Amino acid sequence: xxRDAAPAASARPLRRxxxxxxxxxxxxxRAVFGxxxxxxxxxxxxxxxxxxxxxxxxxxxxxxxxxxxxxxEQLQEIADLAEQALSAEDPWDGFxxxxxxxxxxxxxxxxxxxxxxxxxxxxEHVAEVKAHMVPLITRLMERAQESGQLRADLVPTDLPxxxxxxxxxxxxxxxxxxxxxxxxxxxxxxxxxAEPGRATELPHPGLxxxxxxxxxxxxxxxRHPHPATPPIPREKP
Amino acid sequence: xxRDAAPAASARPLRRxxxxxxxxxxxxxRAVFGxxxxxxxxxxxxxxxxxxxxxxxxxxxxxxxxxxxxxxEQLQEIADLAEQALSAEDPWDGFxxxxxxxxxxxxxxxxxxxxxxxxxxxxEHVAEVKAHMVPLITRLMERAQESGQLRADLVPTDLPxxxxxxxxxxxxxxxxxxxxxxxxxxxxxxxxxAEPGRATELPHPGLxxxxxxxxxxxxxxxRHPHPATPPIPREKP
DNA sequence: CAAAAACCGGAGATGGTGCCTCGACTTCTT
DNA sequence: AAGAAGTCGAGGCACCATCTCCGGTTTTTG
Numbered sequence: 001x002x003r004d005a006a007p008a009a010s011a012r013p014l015r016r017x018x019x020x021x022x023x024x025x026x027x028x029x030r031a032v033f034g035x036x037x038x039x040x041x042x043x044x045x046x047x048x049x050x051x052x053x054x055x056x057x058x059x060x061x062x063x064x065x066x067x068x069x070x071x072x073e074q075l076q077e078i079a080d081l082a083e084q085a086l087s088a089e090d091p092w093d094g095f096x097x098x099x100x101x102x103x104x105x106x107x108x109x110x111x112x113x114x115x116x117x118x119x120x121x122x123x124e125h126v127a128e129v130k131a132h133m134v135p136l137i138t139r140l141m142e143r144a145q146e147s148g149q150l151r152a153d154l155v156p157t158d159l160p161x162x163x164x165x166x167x168x169x170x171x172x173x174x175x176x177x178x179x180x181x182x183x184x185x186x187x188x189x190x191x192x193x194a195e196p197g198r199a200t201e202l203p204h205p206g207l208x209x210x211x212x213x214x215x216x217x218x219x220x221x222x223r224h225p226h227p228a229t230p231p232i233p234r235e236k237p
Numbered sequence: 238x239x240r241d242a243a244p245a246a247s248a249r250p251l252r253r254x255x256x257x258x259x260x261x262x263x264x265x266x267r268a269v270f271g272x273x274x275x276x277x278x279x280x281x282x283x284x285x286x287x288x289x290x291x292x293x294x295x296x297x298x299x300x301x302x303x304x305x306x307x308x309x310e311q312l313q314e315i316a317d318l319a320e321q322a323l324s325a326e327d328p329w330d331g332f333x334x335x336x337x338x339x340x341x342x343x344x345x346x347x348x349x350x351x352x353x354x355x356x357x358x359x360x361e362h363v364a365e366v367k368a369h370m371v372p373l374i375t376r377l378m379e380r381a382q383e384s385g386q387l388r389a390d391l392v393p394t395d396l397p398x399x400x401x402x403x404x405x406x407x408x409x410x411x412x413x414x415x416x417x418x419x420x421x422x423x424x425x426x427x428x429x430x431a432e433p434g435r436a437t438e439l440p441h442p443g444l445x446x447x448x449x450x451x452x453x454x455x456x457x458x459x460r461h462p463h464p465a466t467p468p469i470p471r472e473k474p
Numbered sequence: 475c476a477a478a479a480a481c482c483g484g485a486g487a488t489g490g491t492g493c494c495t496c497g498a499c500t501t502c503t504t
Numbered sequence: 505a506a507g508a509a510g511t512c513g514a515g516g517c518a519c520c521a522t523c524t525c526c527g528g529t530t531t532t533t534g
Contacts, residue, residue, distance in 0.1 A: 015502060015509055038457075041492060052512035057494060117409075121452040134446065151436045155443035160453070161406055161421060168400055168405030172354075184398060191428030194436060199388050199428075206392035209371070216356040216397070218277075252480060252531060278521060280484095289483035294523060475534105482529070491520080500511070 023060050024049045029070050038067060038121055052143055068122050071115050074130040078102055079117075082136040092149035093139055096189060099159075104168050107174070107181050113167045151194040162188060176215045179204055187208030259296050261286045266307050272347030273303060275358055305359050308352050312366040315339055319373040327385035332377055333426060336396075340403050344411070344418050350404045354397055388431040399425060413452045416441055428433075 014022065023168040026048035032040045042063050046056045056089075060066040081101055089095030106113045115121055116130075135154050144150035169184040190200050207215070251259065265286035269277045279300050283293045297303040319340050324333030343350045352358055353367075374393050381387035399422075406421040418442040425439050444452070 017502070018510060021511085029262060042494085043492075053493090054495080054513070055409075055511055058423055058510075063493080072510095114457055115341040118457040119450065119452060120456065120458045153436075153439050153443075157444040157446065157449040158420075158424075161409065161417075164409045165402035165421060166403050168401050172398070172401045177384075183251075183395075186427060187395075187428045188402075189428070191424045191426070193465050196434065199390075199431060206390075207398075209394065212394040212397055216354060219357065220355040221276065221349055221357045254530070255481065280521075284483095290522090291484070291524080292482055295481075300522080447511085472503085478531105479532075480529105480531070482520075483527100485525095488522085489520105490522100491518105493517090493519105495516080496512105496514100498512095500509105501508075503507090504505100 012051065021049070021055060021194070022190075024051065025059060025066070026070055027046055029066055029109075030109075033067070033070070034109040035139050037110040038114045039226060040067070064121065064123065067111075067115070068125060071112065071122065072125055072129065074105075074112060075111075075115070075126060078105065079129060079133045079136065082133055082140060086140055086143070087134065091144040091147040095144040095150060098140060099189065100185070103181065103185055106167055107178075109169050110171070113163070117164055117167070128229060145194075146196055151192055154192065170218055173207070175218045176211050177204075177207060180207065184208075242474040254295075257261055258286070258292060260295055261288065262296060262303070262417075265344075266397065267301055268306070268453070270304070272348045272456070274347040279303070301358065301360065304348075304352070305362060308349065308359065309362055309419055311342075311346075311362060312348060315342065316370050318364060319370055319377060323377055323380070328381040328384040332381040332387060335377060336399070336426065337422070340418065340422055343400060343404055344407050344415075350400070350407075354404070354421065356400055362430065382413065384429075385431055386431055391429065409456055410444070410452050412455045413448050414441075414444060417444065 005019065025045065029045045030046050032045050033213050042056050043168065046053045048119035063075040082098060088097060131139065137159060139202065141150060141156055143156060145152050164179055164187065166185050169183045173180040183202050186202050187198055251373065262282065266282045269282050269285050279293050282291050283290045297306065319335060322331040322335035325334060352363065371393065374396060378387060378391060378393055382389050403418050403422050406420045410417040420439050422436055423439050
């Protein structure tokens with residue numbers, strides 16, 4: 001349960017500048033993987049942090065190790081969210097709230113989306129936290145079903161599917177209208193009710209033709225020359 | 238409107254074997270791009286057709302030209318579907334039927350999905366056919382809204398979003414359960430009704446934990462060594 | 475039937491990418 | 505001040521997709 005916060009401390013306490021750089025790398029990794037997904041290069045991360053590639057590879061043996069290190073805490077955060085949602089007064093509200101919050105997190109971080117929905121990244125530690133969440137989510141949904149508010153034919157594995165679907169909407173439109181995913185999720189949640197219940201008011205207006213065209217241009221562009229040179233945040237030269 | 242079926246006939250009537258191979262290429266392209274998406278290589282297409290790469294490049298100047306050639310007719314087919322849906326008796330049924338049919342087409346052909354939802358492939362011809370569809374779809378949806386069955390706050394540009402979302406579900410699960418997308422689409426369509434209307438019975442059972450795990454393993458796998466050696470259909474050696 | 479024209483094949487040229495290493499140099503710690 | 509720890513980034517390596525080239529084959533023509 002309680003995990004050591006600094007298991008590396010036993011070996012030797014990194015030199016001061018090294019420790020600082022380590023943190024910079026983690027920060028940059030979050031920013032870069034968040035925006036460009038896990039396909040981003042460690043070279044990109046290094047450049048974003050204003051460091052050399054070698055420095056990154058000295059601290060993290062491989063890309064996977066870096067990814068693992070940065071996402072474990074974020075995953076735990078989501079698990080906590082589920083626990084929290086279980087203690088909501090109204091079961092439906094608890095469930096819906098959980099979905100909104102998690103998708104909100106996903107919407108801002110492409111790397112997180114990929115970690116959560118794929119087993120192709122991260123090591124056993126990531127898998128561990130994910131496994132921990134399954135019973136929580138199951139109970140969360142069963143509770144909402146027993147109260148007669150969530151449709152009874154939904155199963156826990158539908159949740160990753162919903163994340164996947166909304167995630168696709170995010171990826172498709174985020175360049176044009178970063179919050180359009182709310183509209184999509186609202187639509188889906190309306191289909192999840194067991195009780196009739198009037199259609200919810202959609203939280204975001206639809207796109208016009210020009211906007212959807214723009215989205216279609218950005219999607220699946222074979223290669224982007226250099227999306228943007230990430231700024232190099234540095235303090236003292 | 239009426240397009241020449243064989244505009245190339247004016248130049249010179251390809252040699253017999255060349256014409257045969259041309260058709261083989263088109264067939265193979267459909268199969269390969271359908272399964273692996275537009276990222277597949279012309280080398281793959283050639284190999285699948287049992288031909289050399291050079292042969293393919295002799296017939297089609299570039300990948301884009303080949304893609305254009307194979308999808309124009311399929312796109313027209315979808316436009317026809319829309320026209321057809323407009324003459325359905327019940328506006329809601331017409332709309333829903335159209336969505337089911339188009340997603341059905343998308344579900345079996347990854348290349349088609351990518352062509353339909355991205356402007357990054359194909360030339361002006363593809364764009365032309367797509368533009369032709371916009372007013373049809375608009376009317377189709379307005380008709381269903383005026384009859385009070387489709388929720389009034391939906392707009393035509395929501396349709397590509399729905400395709401995108403279900404398409405993501407297809408891509409995620411098709412290796413595990415090729416028809417699971419029906420479940421997802423049914424869920425979404427339930428959220429599109431204006432009238433309360435009891436929740437529809439889902440047309441496909443949900444996944445179990447092992448299946449979703451399998452889907453998560455297959456998704457975003459960095460590199461696939463050789464997914465499968467496509468069989469080489471040949472007649473006479 | 476033979477010559478000419480059209481076509482085929484597939485190795486490899488070309489240009490690109492990503493992961494990671496290495497050795498000369500710099501900074502921190504004691 | 506010495507030596508341990510850390511940094512840098514060019515470049516090695518391995519991979520990949522697009523498209524070309526030309527000796528050899530098949531079809532058509534006269």
